[in-house]
Amino acid sequence: MANKKTVGFIGGKFLPLHQGHIYVIITASNYVDELYVVVSSSKNRDRELCERDGIKYIPAEVRLSWLGEALNNLENINLIHIEDDKWESNYDWEQGAEMIKEAIGKHINYVFSSETEYNDVFKKYYPNSKHIVLDDKRKTVTISATELRKNLYDNWDKLPNCVRSYFTKKVAIVGTESCGKTTLAKKLAKFYNTEYVHEVGRDYCEKYSNFLTKEMFSQIATEHFLLQVKKAEVSNKVLFIDSEAIITQYYLEMYISEKNSPLIEEIIKLQDYDLVIFLEPDVKWVSDGFRFAGEESKRLKNNKKLKEMYIDRGIKFVSIKGDYNKRFIDVKRLVNKLFQ
Numbered sequence: 001m002a003n004k005k006t007v008g009f010i011g012g013k014f015l016p017l018h019q020g021h022i023y024v025i026i027t028a029s030n031y032v033d034e035l036y037v038v039v040s041s042s043k044n045r046d047r048e049l050c051e052r053d054g055i056k057y058i059p060a061e062v063r064l065s066w067l068g069e070a071l072n073n074l075e076n077i078n079l080i081h082i083e084d085d086k087w088e089s090n091y092d093w094e095q096g097a098e099m100i101k102e103a104i105g106k107h108i109n110y111v112f113s114s115e116t117e118y119n120d121v122f123k124k125y126y127p128n129s130k131h132i133v134l135d136d137k138r139k140t141v142t143i144s145a146t147e148l149r150k151n152l153y154d155n156w157d158k159l160p161n162c163v164r165s166y167f168t169k170k171v172a173i174v175g176t177e178s179c180g181k182t183t184l185a186k187k188l189a190k191f192y193n194t195e196y197v198h199e200v201g202r203d204y205c206e207k208y209s210n211f212l213t214k215e216m217f218s219q220i221a222t223e224h225f226l227l228q229v230k231k232a233e234v235s236n237k238v239l240f241i242d243s244e245a246i247i248t249q250y251y252l253e254m255y256i257s258e259k260n261s262p263l264i265e266e267i268i269k270l271q272d273y274d275l276v277i278f279l280e281p282d283v284k285w286v287s288d289g290f291r292f293a294g295e296e297s298k299r300l301k302n303n304k305k306l307k308e309m310y311i312d313r314g315i316k317f318v319s320i321k322g323d324y325n326k327r328f329i330d331v332k333r334l335v336n337k338l339f340q
Contacts, residue, residue, distance in 0.1 A: 006031070008110035008132075009080075009100065011038035015046055016058055016166075017066045018148055018158050020114075020141030024134040025071065028112040031132065035077050035112075036104050039063055040096075042085045053149035055167070062166065069162040080104065097125035153237055153339050165232040169338045170272065172241045173331075174310075174317070175279035176250075176302045180324060184279070185242040187328060188335070194236040199243045200224040201251060217252040218263045221245045225267050238335060244271055246313065250306050268313065274338055277331055278307065280321035 010028050014021055029035040041060035050057045064081055071077050080103050084096060101108065108129045111122045114136050122131040135141075141158055148155050152167060159167070171188070173181045182199060189196035201220045204212055225245065232239050245267040252258050281299040310317050318334060320327050 004107075005033035006109045007034045007036070007104065007106045008032040008112055008129075009036040009038055009104060009108060010112040011040055011100065013040055013046065013049075013145070014063045014067065015049060015145055016055075016148065016152075016163050017063060017070065017160060018141065018143065018145060018155075018163070019160060020135070020143060020158070021145075022070055022160060023140045024112065024114055025077065026074070027134050028110075028132070029074060029077050031112075032110055033076060034106075037067060037071070037077060037079050038100055038103070039067065039079065039081045041081065041083055044085065050149070053146070055149050055152055058166070066160065066162050066166075070160050093121055093125055156237055161233060164237075165229075165235070167237075168232045168235045169238040169274040169335075170228070170232070170241060171238060171275045171277065171331075171335060171338075172244045172271075172273045173277050173279065174243060174247055174306075176281055176299065176306055178283075179279040179281045180283055180327065181279060182242050183324070184277075184327060184331065185240045188240045188331065191332065192236065192238050192240075192335070194238055194240070195231045195234055196240040197224065197228050197231050197242060199247075200227065201243065201248060212255055214252070214256050214258050214261075217248055217256070217258075218261050221248040221261075221264045221267045224248070225270065238338070241273070244268075244273070246309050246315070247306075250309055254302075275334060276310070276315060276317040277334070278310070278317040278319050279327065280319060282321045283324065 008028060008031060010025060012021065025035070025037055039060060041063070043059075046060075047057045060081055060083070064079060067079055071079075080100075082096075082099050082103060084091065084099070108126060111126050111129045111131050112134055113122070113131065114134055116133050116136055119131055119133075122129065143155055143158055148158065152159075156164065173185045173188075175181055182202075185196045185198075200223045201217075204216055204220055208216070224243070228239065228241055245264050249261065249264045249268070252261055252264070281303050320330050322330070
C-alpha cells in the first residue's frame with residue numbers, strides 16, 4: 001500500500017503579500033506533498049488595518065489573485081479562502097481551526113508559521129499536527145506585513161511584481177492639444193525611472209491620416225485603459241499617463257460632433273488616478289499636421305470646454321501653467337507629495 005500524502009497548511013491575512021510570505025510558503029511546500037495556503041479575511045478588520053497604516057484597502061479577492069499569480073505552476077500548493085467576519089478583533093482560534101480543518105478535509109500533518117508564540121495555540125487546536133516555525137527572525141526578508149504597510153514605498157523591493165501594480169501611483173497628464181502633455185509625461189517617466197502610457201489616440205491619427213470614425217474613439221479609450229493596466233505591472237512606484245478617456249470623449253465631439261459615447265463614459269468611471277495634472281495652454285502652439293485649433297481664441301475656448309468636462313464629472317485636477325521648466329518642477333513637487 002502506498003504511503004498517504006503528507007498535508008500541511010500555512011495561514012495569514014497577506015495584507016499585503018510580500019516576498020517574506022513567498023519564501024515561507026515555498027519552504028513549507030518542501031516539507032509536504034500538499035500545502036494549503038489559507039487566506040483569512042474580514043472586511044471590517046482588514047479595512048481598519050489598511051486605513052490605520054495609510055494604504056488603500058485590499059479586498060480578499062485581490063489577495064487571492066496575488067497568491068494565484070505568485071505561486072502558479074507550483075503544483076503541490078493549494079489556496080483556500082476563509083472569511084472570519086464574525087470575529088472583528090478577538091479571533092476565535094477554536095472555531096477558526098474547525099473551519100480550516102473542514103475546508104482542507106484531510107488529516108493535517110504540519111502547521112507552518114513564522115511565530116514561535118503560536119506553539120501553544122497550535123498544540124491545543126491542532127493536537128495531531130506538528131508546528132514548524134519558519135524564518136521567525138525575518139532573516140531572509142527582513143520585514144513583517146505590519147511594518148510594510150506603514151512604509152510601503154521605501155520597501156518596494158520586498159513586494160512581488162503582482163502586488164506592486166496595485167499600489168503604483170497613477171498620474172494623468174491632461175489638457176488640450178499642443179500644451180506639452182506628451183513631453184512632460186516622457187520627462188517625468190525618465191526622472192522617476194518608470195513607465196509612461198503614450199497617447200493611443202495619436203496612433204490612430206497617424207494610421208488613418210486624421211480621418212477617424214466614431215467607433216474608433218471607443219477603441220482608443222479601451223486600448224488606452226488596458227495599456228495603463230499593463231504598464232502599471234512594470235512601473236517603479238508611479239505611472240504617468242499621457243491623456244485619458246475624458247480627453248478621448250472631448251476629441252470625439254471635436255472631430256465627429258458626437259455627444260458622449262456611453263462606452264467611453266464607463267471607462268471614465270473605471271479610471272482611478274492619484275493625481276490629475278491639467279496643463280494650461282500658455283505655451284507656444286506647435287503645428288504637427290494633426291492639430292487644427294491653434295488660434296488663441298480657439299485655444300482658450302477649447303481649454304474652458306475641456307476643463308468643464310472634468311468639473312462636470314466631479315474629477316479633481318491641479319492646474320499647471322508657465323514655461324516647460326516651471327511645469328516640470330511644479331509637477332515633480334506634486335508627485336513627491338504622493339509619497340509623503
